[in-house]
Amino acid sequence: MNQLSLFDYFPNQNAVLSANALVPAETKGRVHRNSKNSYVYDVGEELLGAKKHLSQQSRVDWSKIEENPSVAYQMVCKNELLKDFDLRSLQVEGFTSEAAFAIKLIWARVCQNPEDTPQKRADYIQGIGALQSILSGAKDEDRMNKAFQMLKEALYQARLSTYSHKIDEQPELVRSQFWLALGDRFQSLFFSTRRGRPGLYNLIQKAFYSEQGKDWNWLNTSRVKKTTIKENKEKWERLVPEEVVRKSNEPSGVNKPDDLIDIFGVRGVQFGNWVQDVAGRYHVLSCGHALNDLVGLLDIPNMAASFHGLLGLAFGARGSGSASAHYEPGSNIMNITKLRGGGSLCHEWAHALDFNLYSFSHQFSNGKPLSLTGHKPGNYLPRNVGIAFTELMKIIKEGDGVKRVIVPDPLPSEEYQYRARVVELLEMNNYDIDAAMQVLKNGNFNVKPRMWNDIGLLYCNILQRKGLEVPDSFGVPTDESNFLLDARSRGPYWKRDHELFARAFESWIEDELHTAQLDNSYLVTGTKFGGPYPLHEEREDINDAFRNWWQTLNDSGIFHDDQNWNR
Incomplete structure (x- = not known):
């Protein structure tokens, strides 16, 4: 060349x-590919960048x-x-x-x-x-x-x-x-x-x-590959029922891939080469039900599910198989894998929401796809929506979380000496290290971050000298939420703002489904079993913040006017 x-x-x-360059399709009208199948055929705009396009x-x-x-x-x-x-x-x-x-x-x-x-x-x-x-x-x-x-x-x-x-x-x-x-x-x-x-x-x-x-x-000279030492951490995996569980009397109207475009405005539907017709039917029907339940809960028009024609949808066409699903910001496509996709649509839609709202806030003049989480929105996002979103992210990340510290064996000696009033706090709190540490945080003790672990070990040594039982761990109080602390412990991927947002969003949606006496395990499932999701009072506070933000969004009319999403 x-x-x-x-x-x-x-x-x-x-x-x-x-x-893998993403070129807007210039084909006018509805395009069907692989139409010998009843359910597995690509329709709408061709979503380039799939595995079958790489050659x-x-x-x-x-x-x-x-x-x-x-x-x-x-x-x-x-x-x-x-x-x-x-x-x-x-x-x-x-x-x-x-x-x-x-x-x-x-x-x-x-x-x-x-x-x-x-x-x-x-x-x-x-x-x-x-x-x-x-x-x-x-x-x-x-x-x-x-x-x-x-x-x-x-x-x-x-x-x-x-x-x-x-x-x-x-x-x-x-x-x-x-x-x-x-x-x-x-x-x-x-x-x-x-x-x-x-x-x-x-x-x-x-x-x-x-x-x-x-x-x-x-x-x-070959490049020396960098090796990273990975901690031996238990890999989290979403708990998904063997069959899709849906409790709702509302039909979606989706019976074939074309319906996902006609009803929800999806700009294109794509299937991988190895997705069989029976699996395609399962995904098409389940996805239609999931999107229907989602827009009903969020009180937005059907077409807003695709951000009025901007979002593409793929089934088993773009994933590696190791993940249950993923969202591609550059191409604005959600991919659900053919075997492990159940329960993850809500999470990936949250990512799409995050990135599309940022683009909306800049009137789609931004070339680089960025998320609203972690980046300053453009001038087109209503101010009250931005304020509510900032408050939501603050509640997601901030709180009174306690970081657990494992007590080493053998127990090392404390490195520094501390004032008598710090030492006396342990006895004053019945030799409960966690309670004493919480008093330290709430009182006027000016404890620096590097001191917390050492003070905890100091208290462990006091217990040992007094012949009392030394705990396996102690808690260090923080200004972060337990949700964020848990994410930090899992690794860099989990603590990213857009990941925190997506997991908090799907937790909220699953709770809203439960409140409405609904269920849809293809849309979302598994957020109530602990793991990388908000729990207890933090979860309730985050849900309240989501409700406030979403009401502000709906009141603004962003999703209800398709002219807002014209590129």
Whole structure:
């Protein structure tokens, strides 16, 4: 492929890109695929990026890519634009090993993605093309130094273009601004930073005057894989009944894949190659019932289940099999696996809600898919909705949770000495360590975070010296919820804001179903058995916060007007 064709961003030229690029379907009307089956056939917009697409190729009109900012964000990146560039080809083309190694180091300095705006993406594509053009002739040290001088001058002009008075004096400087889109690390090659002189000096030394750049040995050096030590933690698995349990008299009206589009507005339905017709029927009917029960509980229109046509739905088409389901923010698709998907639809819909509300708040001008949890919403989200959501997340994460600390055996001595009033608290609380620690938190003792474990061990030593029983563990009081503390103990994945939100959401929905004397184990199940879900008073408080936030959402009319979701 001619690499430079990628950089013709605005002219009407096509470039071949990888199949997992998410291209909006241009087919008009209802499209059926694999229609020999009664239930398992793809319908609606083709949801690209599935396993069955990975070996195919799609063509993208770069002049129109900004019609979908999410697609543009994924496509305009270093990996995509340089995917056909192979450093090994430089050896055949007559580059010295040192010059080729320098090129490798230069590309490593270019940022993976530009800023998330149409102009910055256009600048980034132009910058990638210009850099490749300059480096294409730098086959040895002499010609590489000339390329460095060209780049240094170009970056200098680009820096000048950031000053309005310079633009007034030299309007042509605007034409150099695209270089800045390649990122700060690239710019630091040519300009001094707080850390010292420009990085170009070190790059030249490394490439041309060290053993690393010689004899093409660097090409054959395999990357050392990082190994991570995983704690031997019990893996949580959702408890799902063997058969779907649904207690409701409300028919969904869904009997075939087309109905999911007609009734709930799903933009496309997709099945994996190995989903048999009987399994497809099971998922189609169960999903229809689940979405029907969900919109009924939330008091939103049927079409709001798909955010008025934005959400795609896949069954056994995109998962690895190890997870029961997943949501893809970039493509806005929920995938339910063919064997393990029961009970997880509500969780994945919560993720879709999180990401689609963020996009709504920016009127879908954001290219990078982000969640409302953990990110500042755009100006289009009503202020009272934002306030209620902030309060919800605060209640989810904050509280009077107690972190359990295992007492080591043998018991180590305490490291520090503490005031008598700290020591006396144990006796004053009948030698109950947890009670004494709670008094420490509530009193005016100014205990620093690093002190808590040591004070607990101090109390254990006192019990041991007095011949009293030393507990297996003691509690350290915190300002976090037990829900968040439990998530922290399970690992980084569990404590992410969007995961906390999704698990709290499905807990709330299961409780609302119970209150309404309903049940739907395909929609949600298993949140009441402990594990990674809110419990007891925390759960009630979180549910109340959800009810308040959702009432505020409904009052705003966000979900009731399809014009709000026009992209």
